[in-house]
Amino acid sequence: MFDSVRNNKKIVQIFLALIALPFAFFGVDSYVRNTGAGSDLASVGDTKITVPQFEQAMRERQDQLRQTLGASFKPEMMNTPEAKLSVLESLVDQRLLLLEADKNRVQTGNEVLRDVIGKIPSLQEDGQFSMARYETALRAQNMSQPQFEARLRQDLTLQQLIGAVGDTAFVSDTQAEAMLRLQSEERQFSEIRISPEQFADKVKIDAAALQKFYDDNKSLFEVPEQVKAEYLVLSLDALLAQVTVGDAEIKAWYESHQDRYQQAEERRASHILIMSNADADQAKAKAAEVLKEVQKSPAKFAELAKQYSQDPGSAQKGGDLGFFGRGMMVKAFDDSVFKQKEGEISGLVQSEFGYHIIKVTGIKAGKQRSITEVRPEIESELKRQAASRKFAEAAEAFTNMVYEQSDSLQPAAEKFKLKIQQSNWLPRNPDPKVMAALGPLANAKILVALFSDDAVKNKRNTEAVEIAPNTLLAARVTEHIPAASKPFDTVKADIEKLLKSKEAAVLAKNSGEARLAELQKGGEDKQAWSPVKSISRMQGRQVPPAAMQALFKADVQKLPAYVGVGVGGSYMLYKIGKVTQPEKIDDAKRKGLQSEYAAIVAQEDLSAYLAGLRKRYKININNAALETRERQ
Numbered sequence: 001m002f003d004s005v006r007n008n009k010k011i012v013q014i015f016l017a018l019i020a021l022p023f024a025f026f027g028v029d030s031y032v033r034n035t036g037a038g039s040d041l042a043s044v045g046d047t048k049i050t051v052p053q054f055e056q057a058m059r060e061r062q063d064q065l066r067q068t069l070g071a072s073f074k075p076e077m078m079n080t081p082e083a084k085l086s087v088l089e090s091l092v093d094q095r096l097l098l099l100e101a102d103k104n105r106v107q108t109g110n111e112v113l114r115d116v117i118g119k120i121p122s123l124q125e126d127g128q129f130s131m132a133r134y135e136t137a138l139r140a141q142n143m144s145q146p147q148f149e150a151r152l153r154q155d156l157t158l159q160q161l162i163g164a165v166g167d168t169a170f171v172s173d174t175q176a177e178a179m180l181r182l183q184s185e186e187r188q189f190s191e192i193r194i195s196p197e198q199f200a201d202k203v204k205i206d207a208a209a210l211q212k213f214y215d216d217n218k219s220l221f222e223v224p225e226q227v228k229a230e231y232l233v234l235s236l237d238a239l240l241a242q243v244t245v246g247d248a249e250i251k252a253w254y255e256s257h258q259d260r261y262q263q264a265e266e267r268r269a270s271h272i273l274i275m276s277n278a279d280a281d282q283a284k285a286k287a288a289e290v291l292k293e294v295q296k297s298p299a300k301f302a303e304l305a306k307q308y309s310q311d312p313g314s315a316q317k318g319g320d321l322g323f324f325g326r327g328m329m330v331k332a333f334d335d336s337v338f339k340q341k342e343g344e345i346s347g348l349v350q351s352e353f354g355y356h357i358i359k360v361t362g363i364k365a366g367k368q369r370s371i372t373e374v375r376p377e378i379e380s381e382l383k384r385q386a387a388s389r390k391f392a393e394a395a396e397a398f399t400n401m402v403y404e405q406s407d408s409l410q411p412a413a414e415k416f417k418l419k420i421q422q423s424n425w426l427p428r429n430p431d432p433k434v435m436a437a438l439g440p441l442a443n444a445k446i447l448v449a450l451f452s453d454d455a456v457k458n459k460r461n462t463e464a465v466e467i468a469p470n471t472l473l474a475a476r477v478t479e480h481i482p483a484a485s486k487p488f489d490t491v492k493a494d495i496e497k498l499l500k501s502k503e504a505a506v507l508a509k510n511s512g513e514a515r516l517a518e519l520q521k522g523g524e525d526k527q528a529w530s531p532v533k534s535i536s537r538m539q540g541r542q543v544p545p546a547a548m549q550a551l552f553k554a555d556v557q558k559l560p561a562y563v564g565v566g567v568g569g570s571y572m573l574y575k576i577g578k579v580t581q582p583e584k585i586d587d588a589k590r591k592g593l594q595s596e597y598a599a600i601v602a603q604e605d606l607s608a609y610l611a612g613l614r615k616r617y618k619i620n621i622n623n624a625a626l627e628t629r630e631r632q
Contacts, residue, residue: 041088041625044095045617049088051625057087059469075468076435076442084626092621096613098154101161108156111353113149114328116156128322132263139260139377165609171601176594177585183537183593184585187551188578190529194512194571196504203503210495214488221491225483226425227450231475232409232418233440234398234464240387242417250378254371261369264326268362269337270301270319273311275354287348287355294357298345301359310354323364333358391470399464402474406460409476425481426450443467446475456480505569512571516564519573525560529575547572 042049058078066073077083118129125133138148214221254261272290276283290308294301302318309315321329326338332351336358340346346358371378394416401412413420423441427434428451435442441450449455449462455477464472519525535543535551543551550565554576561576 041622042092043618043620043622044092045099047095047099049091049095054088054091057091058084061087072436074436074442075471076444079443081627088621088626092614092619093610094158096610096617097158097161099617100613101157104161106157106161106164108153108160111330112156113153116152117149118322118324118328125323128268129324129328131266131323131325131328134325135264162606165602165606171594171597173590173594176590176597179597180585180590180593181581184582186534186536186580187556187576188532188534188580189551190532190575190577192527192529192573194508194515194573196501196508196569199504199507199511200500202507203500205496205499205503209499210492211488213495213499214491218485221486223481223484223486224427224429225451226427226481227456227477228425228479229423229441229450229475230409230420230478231423231441231473232402232413232416232420233467234391234394234416234418234472235468236384236387236391236470238418239390239394240383243383243386243390245379245382245386249382250375251371253378253382254374258368261374263367263369265338265366266323266325266364267337267360268323268364269321270305270359270361271311271314271321271333272301272305272309272319272357273315273354274308275310276350283354284348284350287357291348291357294345298359301345319359320361323362388470395464395472398472398474402461402464409461409474412474422478423475428483440467440471440473441475443473446473450475450477501569505566508569509566509571512564512573516562516573519562519575525575527573527575532577544568547574550574551576 040048040050041054061083062075062078065077078087117123117134123134123137124130135145138145141148272287272294274283274287274290290304294304297304302320305319306315309319311319314321327334329337330351330353332349333356336346336349336356337360340358340360342360342363344360346356349356349358398412398416401415402409405411409420412418423438426438426441426447428447430438430442430447441447443465445465446462446467449465452462454460455462455475459477461474461476464474467473515527519527533542535548537548537552544567546565546567550563551574554561554563554574556576556579559577559579562573563576564571564573566572
């Protein structure tokens with residue numbers, strides 16, 4: 001029982017992330033107790049979603065995107081109304097699930113919580129749970145053990161509720177087989193490409209058409225307004241590099257926080273569990289018999305555990321539970337282990353699982369971690385604290401200086417020891433791809449400020465703008481190019497090429513449709529078809545999506561069947577000569593498809609479940625408060 005939950009790899013993978021990321025959740029009790037105010041962003045039933053909860057969820061979403069996208073991540077991605085509303089809607093869904101779990105008394109017991117924590121690989125040493133690693137991980141996240149475990153318990157509870165909804169999803173063997181047969185159906189076909197190039201010499205474009213296209217589409221030939229800028233970035237990370245911490249500070253911190261660097265005692269134990277299900281007396285009697293055997297042959301404890309223990313997780317390991325700290329096991333078990341001597345075997349110990357016979361196999365005494373060992377941790381923490389204080393002080397001074405001395409960024413650069421950086425040409429309204437390449441200048445507020453009259457005509461600094469948490473940027477225009485249209489003569493050849501291509505594509509389509517109509521009427525097939533190819537819905541990458549759709553929409557009651565479709569300016573004719581179904585369905589493929597479709601059905605079920613909850617609970621979104629967050 002102690003290891004049964006630990007073996008659920010999916011849950012373990014989910015909670016590997018929990019130790020490294022901030023949480024968007026708070027306990028259900030705190031939801032019920034908080035009363036909120038006019039600045040709350042939403043209400044769900046009688047509970048509130050507060051600004052701190054929303055901001056914490058925003059930070060979590062940013063961290064997730066940063067891990068997923070790597071260098072491609074830009075903080076500005078989260079500074080849009082759509083992104084912020086998406087995070088708020090996610091919090092509403094999470095709150096609905098928490099309230100429903102609380103209403104239905106869906107809970108996570110202590111034993112399940114301990115088993116999940118004990119199975120997290122990053123908290124293990126030599127394959128066994130390490131209390132020292134657990135405490136180090138919590139300190140790194142500035143979290144207490146009760147705080148982390150309360151939040152983990154909550155997330156496990158949500159997993160139970162979501163799992164209960166998802167478990168109702170069902171795809172039968174017959175349905176899966178029918179879908180697999182449909183996906184495995186093969187169609188043999190030949191093709192002819194009728195390209196625009198075949199009609200290029202038949203297309204003539206007169207000068208009037210070229211001029212008319214230019215006049216009607218001048219926006220296509222417009223060179224957008226652009227600026228070059230120089231800029232400064234004041235950030236917590238930049239100040240961090242300027243901070244030094246002395247030996248005396250590190251020593252003073254260590255001496256005043258020694259409790260943080262205590263490594264708690266850990267013990268390793270093996271046990272034999274006789275579960276008390278319906279008949280507790282019978283279980284106790286059986287456990288007493290096993291205890292006699294153990295006392296008779298204590299050296300054979302591992303063999304007897306494999307023979308008698310009813311804990312599926314540890315029995316085959318000779319009952320071994322590895323090292324664990326005080327409080328990680330149920331109380332009766334925990335109390336016994338931490339009273340026994342190494343090598344000592346207990347009497348019968350009763351818990352909610354049944355009767356245990358416990359052998360302590362190892363003891364790691366608690367110890368104080370030395371200052372040498374923890375120095376890097378202390379230095380990092382003190383530097384970040386100092387940089388945070390310095391940034392808080394510098395942010396206001398930086399903002400005032402770039403405003404008050406608006407004709408140059410040099411004074412601010414010298415005062416705060418920052419490097420003035422240079423941009424490439426910046427367009428007024430960049431498309432998303434260009435925006436992603438602008439680096440720290442990819443910020444709507446910064447771009448609006450740079451193209452303002454004050455920045456362009458008067459060459460004044462922009463205001464300091466927060467482009468990311470603890471990051472301010474100020475810029476000034478160094479060069480400016482106004483918007484203008486390219487002269488007709490410089491684009492005339494491009495226009496002619498474009499119009500010829502379009503007209504040739506129309507001629508190719510007309511020719512292809514005429515040939516297709518003739519073939520479908522039963523006309524003589526004199527076409528020069530390509531060699532025969534095969535395609536299925538599962539292996540359709542050899543043709544474009546439009547062609548794939550046409551091939552499988554074709555009526556194949558009578559063969560050969562003919563279809564046609566436009567693909568990238570060309571017109572494609574297809575001749576389907578043979579259709580085959582698999583004689584035998586691969587069982588592994590059927591099970592894989594069955595699982596895949598069941599997951600889709602489960603997602604649909606969960607969406608429907610959430611939609612139902614949204615109807616049952618009163619939900620209010622404070623748009624005014626959300627818009628305030630959007631402007632910040």
